[in-house]
Amino acid sequence: STPVLEVRNLTKHFPVKSGIFKRSTAAVQAVTDVSFAVGAGETLAIVGESGCGKSTTGRALLRLLEPDSGEVVLDGEDVIALSPSRLQGARRHMQMVFQDPFGSLNPRMTVRETLMEPILLHRVASGPAADKMVSELLKTVGLNDYHAERYPHEFSGGQRQRICIARALATRPRLIVCDEPVSALDVSVQAQIVNLLQDLQKQFGMAYVFISHDLAVVRHIAKRVAVMYLGRIVEEAPAEEIFATPRHPYTRALIEAAPKPVPGAAEGREMVMGDAPSALRPPSGCAFHPRCPLAQDICKRERPELRAMPSASGTAAAACHFAETVAAMPAESTRPTP
Numbered sequence: 001s002t003p004v005l006e007v008r009n010l011t012k013h014f015p016v017k018s019g020i021f022k023r024s025t026a027a028v029q030a031v032t033d034v035s036f037a038v039g040a041g042e043t044l045a046i047v048g049e050s051g052c053g054k055s056t057t058g059r060a061l062l063r064l065l066e067p068d069s070g071e072v073v074l075d076g077e078d079v080i081a082l083s084p085s086r087l088q089g090a091r092r093h094m095q096m097v098f099q100d101p102f103g104s105l106n107p108r109m110t111v112r113e114t115l116m117e118p119i120l121l122h123r124v125a126s127g128p129a130a131d132k133m134v135s136e137l138l139k140t141v142g143l144n145d146y147h148a149e150r151y152p153h154e155f156s157g158g159q160r161q162r163i164c165i166a167r168a169l170a171t172r173p174r175l176i177v178c179d180e181p182v183s184a185l186d187v188s189v190q191a192q193i194v195n196l197l198q199d200l201q202k203q204f205g206m207a208y209v210f211i212s213h214d215l216a217v218v219r220h221i222a223k224r225v226a227v228m229y230l231g232r233i234v235e236e237a238p239a240e241e242i243f244a245t246p247r248h249p250y251t252r253a254l255i256e257a258a259p260k261p262v263p264g265a266a267e268g269r270e271m272v273m274g275d276a277p278s279a280l281r282p283p284s285g286c287a288f289h290p291r292c293p294l295a296q297d298i299c300k301r302e303r304p305e306l307r308a309m310p311s312a313s314g315t316a317a318a319a320c321h322f323a324e325t326v327a328a329m330p331a332e333s334t335r336p337t338p
């Protein structure tokens, strides 16, 4: 089946002044050559440390940030090539849910007004049909008419995120980009929101691009996972394979560093690596080489291409000269002896 979303070679670099007199211009290589596809009703998670380019990717998909180049094909139409007026129309089909549900709601608008805005803007409904739609949207996300005349500050963080999700649903989009949608919420509320997102996907069949640094959440919701490092995808595979047989040393390190879901299990161990280098001057060759326990000389010289790898249940790719070796290592045992 044709994917709902196909992203090809998406690139976004931010120019910055550098050098002691700020006379030279360099570029923060926020997103370079990112490609992936998402099927209808499926969730692709994009994971990585802060600054890896995952949020920039999410915003570029919706052209909230203009990418430098690349294609974002939604239902066969390249969103990047659309004129501003046609883009406005296409926005109906792609919505976003942000990390901060308070900051993304207008504090002066009631919930009814907040939900009415996209319904009227995109001419989804009008008059009594629009009122009915607001009621239904509230019910869909576990709220009710009693909440409609209230303002954002009267709600808890989880309820506010429900309002943001209802607003995203209002136009019946084909795609919702969720950028860390539960990271700002109490742990007890996170599961409720994740479950709500999953239920809504089953009900309405939209695709999600789910951006997160939290592997425990990703494991729960994603069908496929793309791992980003310094602006590039370094591994992409079905979710269960990412966790069972990671093919890239960085993916392994992320999994090892993640807090374990089992009560009483060891706390998240230290990452094998130091801080991430800057996307302003990515290291030569494989950008991960200064932190990689498996790095060899070739890694400093040659950037490994993202290449197809064997996969038991789909397609997989990794950008590592030694991906076969990494894939053959037993799970949960990084710190390989050279």
Ligand code: SF4
Residues within 6 Å of the ligand: 248, 249, 250, 286, 287, 288, 289, 290, 292, 293, 294, 295, 296, 299, 304, 319, 320, 321, 322, 323
């Ligand atoms: Fe590590 Fe080399 Fe693979 Fe990069 S290419 S991840 S440095 S082993």
Ligand code: MG
Residues within 6 Å of the ligand: 050, 051, 054, 055, 180
């Ligand atoms: Mg971010």
